Amino acid sequence: MKKVQTFSFPMASHSFLSATLRLCDPPFIHLSSRPLLSFHLQTPKSLPRIHTGSSSSLDLLIAFSSGEIRGSESSLLSSIMNDSEKLAAFGGCFGDSIGRNDTQLNSYTEGTSQQRISIKNSVGENLVGILHEAGSDDLVILCHGFRSSKESKTIVNLAKALLEERFSVFCFDFAGNGESEGLFQYGNYRREVEDLRAVILYFQTQNRKVCAIAGHSKGGNVVLLYASVYNDIPRVINISGRFNLKRGIEDRLGKDYMRRIKENGFIDVKDKSGAFLYKVTEESLVDRLTTDMLTACHSIDQKCKVLTVHGSDDDIVPSEDAYEFANHIVTHKLHIIEGADHEYMTHQDQLAKLVPDFVKSDLKEDDSA
Helix, strand or coil: CCCEEEEEEEEECCEEEEEEEECCCCCCCCCCCCCCEEEECCCCCCHHHCCCCCCHHHHHHHHHHHCCCCHHHHHHHHHHCCHHHHHHHHCHHHCCCCCCCCCCCCCCCCCCEEEEEEEECCCCCEEEEEEEECCCCEEEEEECCCCCCCCCHHHHHHHHHHHHCCCEEEEECCCCCCCCCCCCCCCCHHHHHHHHHHHHHHHHHCCCEEEEEEEECHHHHHHHHHHHHCCCCCEEEEECCCCCCCCCHHHHHCCCHHHHHHHHCEEEEECCCCCEEEEEEHHHHHHHHCCCHHHHHHHCCCCCEEEEEEECCCCCCCCHHHHHHHHHCCCEEEEEECCCCCCCCCCHHHHHHHHHHHHHHHHHHHHHC
8 A cells, every 4th residue: 555644844934835745656657647746735825925945946846746836826936946946846856766776777667678877978977867768779869958857857758758659768967967977067058969979879889770859948959959060860859949049148147147257257156045056157158158049950951850849838938939940940840839838847748749749750751751
């Protein structure tokens, strides 16, 4: 019989959150069909009073998971959470047991297996990933977003959906993220492209066929940039990537970021409580500002098939960026998920259907050609 435990957590003045956790196995679960967490939420009447200190990740995870917070309230919480809190709340807890146990990697889809793999990038850093084997020669590589990891909710759900369609999947952490070696950098787009290159070359030496690469958020930019440089992947899926990389910087660094970084050579980014999160160097900022997605789109070979998926209610990267990709990539499909935010919090099922369907349909077209 499943064990059930109930906990109470303080959220704000005179308000407590109680949670019932059902302890179940396997660790990777498609949330729409088998929820890992079920909660009863008691929130203060005024959302801005929600505590955002050290326990905010758990508070917000429970609030979102319960379905109590939607729409404009969801946007408010998204704006007050820092990126590491979003990772912890929206993805980190769902996959922590995977990749940290070298002797027992439990399969979360029947008939599949998992293997922990470490791949050296071009500068000798170890990139840590999990290979999910479905018994297929076709391999899909998934790339996480900014300050995220292979264990994010979006990556986990996509991996599960692809495995159910009998595609093998490799999820890994870029250098400086998750379990991989290296120092985190703010921009680093070109370096992450080379990380992906190292991963693809590894599997090519293993006689594996990489049939598609997919990335969420910043990972979407990375897979498109990869395709603009290396013409060896037939299908690319860009999920909520940003077309105009000059936008969105003020949201993280403040309006006077250029002056401060010129004066000091760096900017320390902190969370709402003032705790240090990461350092932005002038070099890493310039890397982002000089990464040209327009030129990259025009450089993608027309034989490469690209799918862009974006949420209509994305408050991190506006959906208009998705239309820019559609306008400038030759062989391109665009799908806007109505009502979806940047994390696809209540639209994971739709996202998890679109990606395998795109890969499958293209494979069928290839077979009939």
